[in-house]
Amino acid sequence: MQFSIDVDAGTVISGWVVLENPGEIPTIIVEAGDNPPFELPANVNRPDLKDVGLHATGMAGFQIDGSIVPNVESLKSICLREKISNIEIYRRFDIKKNLERRVFVYTFSSLSQREMIRSITRKFSSSYLNIERYPYETINAILNSPTFRSVVCIGRPSYMRYAGALAAQGFFKSALLRDPFEELAERLLLLRLASRTQNPTLVEQQLSGFMQLRPFVDRLDFNSDRDLRFAFRALTMEQKACISNPVTRILACEIGEMAERRHVGLALDHLSKMELVGTMTQFEAFRTMFNSLLGEEIILHAEHQDVKPVSELAKRLSGINTVVQLIEHDLALYSYAEEAVLEGVSTWNADIGQKNGGSAFPDA
Structure with a gap:
């Protein structure tokens, strides 16, 4: 799956999703405020996607405005997910709750430190755990999304594949090693x-x-x-x-x-x-440095x-x-x-x- 959120202008959110089958019309799940989630099939034809060979017909775009979500401009909580994979493709940034940074944490443990993960993700509007399990195109879409103002990615994908995107998009890169x-x-x-x-x-x-x-x-x-x-x-x-x-x-x-x-x-x-490298044996030092470099108490007492x-x-x-x-x-x-x-x-x-x-x- 590939996707892009082109803009969130308050009154309008627009973007596109292309599934593994390039002829399929995608559907997103919209979670807006306290309203029940609902399905929204692609409602905008994107000939540009057809022209570059991403989609067979171009019917892969969507636009969300007041006619679809009443008072969309005033809602602080909006989340969009692709229906089949349930992968989050956008979550609205809340300046009062979220840290405006892009952060990548390389963890090589099969079972990541749960308290640490919970502590970190609460500070970001979007979070992707075990990101290595996603297809290459999806990881690239996540790392290169222009509208992600607050995102943390955690996992162990190939560094050689994604180093360019991490650098180009200004990610704070860290790694936590273990015996x-x-x-x-x-x-x-x-x-x-x-x-x-x-x-x-x-x-x-x-x-x-x-x-x-x-x-x-x-x-x-x-x-x-x-x-x-x-x-x-x-x-x-x-x-x-x-x-x-x-x-x-x-x-x-x-x-x-x-x-x-x-x-x-x-x-x-x-x-x-990388901006920070630590080991499990020096976890408290890693926690202290991580918080100091990002300027907030992100990892609490994990x-x-x-x-x-x-x-x-x-x-x-x-x-x-x-x-x-x-x-x-x-x-x-x-x-x-x-x-x-x-x-x-x-x-x-x-x-x-x-x-x-x-x-x-x-x-x-």
């Missing part, structure tokens, strides 16, 4: 949960790109070191590729490219260009949440040579990053934060 053994342990445990829960959809949203590991996980005995060693030695090439160095691949590799040692330096270089089964499995995985080899580049990346973050935390103060933009990374 690679803990990342892998949490992912395996969540995959097991997805297999056993009655409603796996929510878990599956957190595991985009990893669901092919479910058959492997279903056979694992997490409490047996011997079983874990045997299982990891028996991985298929496809499963190895799925597990191998996910953070390095996200930060430094093209789509489909496998991580090599040279990519560690490239990933560090990309991290150094804390890093340790889960005992995750830490126990991570310890077991760290003793398996096959696992170490699979994530060796992520381990190297995290080691360098953690050292830089600790150095940044030790020297952080208001004057330094104002002078260098607050990055925990020195220039590479």
Whole structure:
């Protein structure tokens, strides 16, 4: 899906939506004030969309005015969603409630810190979680939307694919890193949960790109070191590729490219260009710097949440040579990053934060 909100002039909101099938007429769900949500099929023909080959007929535009939503100009709360995907394509900015910034938080955990996420999203009019699960065209539409004055995106899409859009649109970029053994342990445990829960959809949203590991996980005995060693030695090439160095691949590799040692330096270089980088072990420092750099108390008293089964499995995985080899580049990346973050935390103060933009990374 592609979309664009061309303008919100108060009395008129106009834009367009193109679905995966370019001949289909899109429908949006309009949530306006306290009124019940209602469906609005495309009501404006856009020959420009047909001319550039985006839509077969051009019937993909919409216009919302007082005839469709009474007193539209005075409503502070208006949200538009595409009907099939339920993806939000616009939410009106409220200067009294929302922070007027574009923010991207790279989190590599399969299960992001829920309190932190809730704390951050309450400050923005639009928020997109686990954004990597959306198609390429939809992510591009979100990042490049000209009318998004207050938006936060959280997830782990390919940095190489979207770095240009993030820079061009002035996003505040941050990353929160975690010990690679803990990342892998949490992912395996969540995959097991997805297999056993009655409603796996929510878990599956957190595991985009990893669901092919479910058959492997279903056979694992997490409490047996011997079983874990045997299982990891028996991985298929496809499963190895799925597990191998996910953070390095996200930060430094093209789509489909496998991580090599040279990519560690490239990933560090990309991290150094972000406004803020932190680690879970220094979460309080990350929270303090994040709030300071954005000028508001955005992340409140959220804390890093340790889960005992995750830490126990991570310890077991760290003793398996096959696992170490699979994530060796992520381990190297995290080691360098953690050292830089600790150095940044030790020297952080208001004057330094104002002078260098607050990055925990020195220039590479």
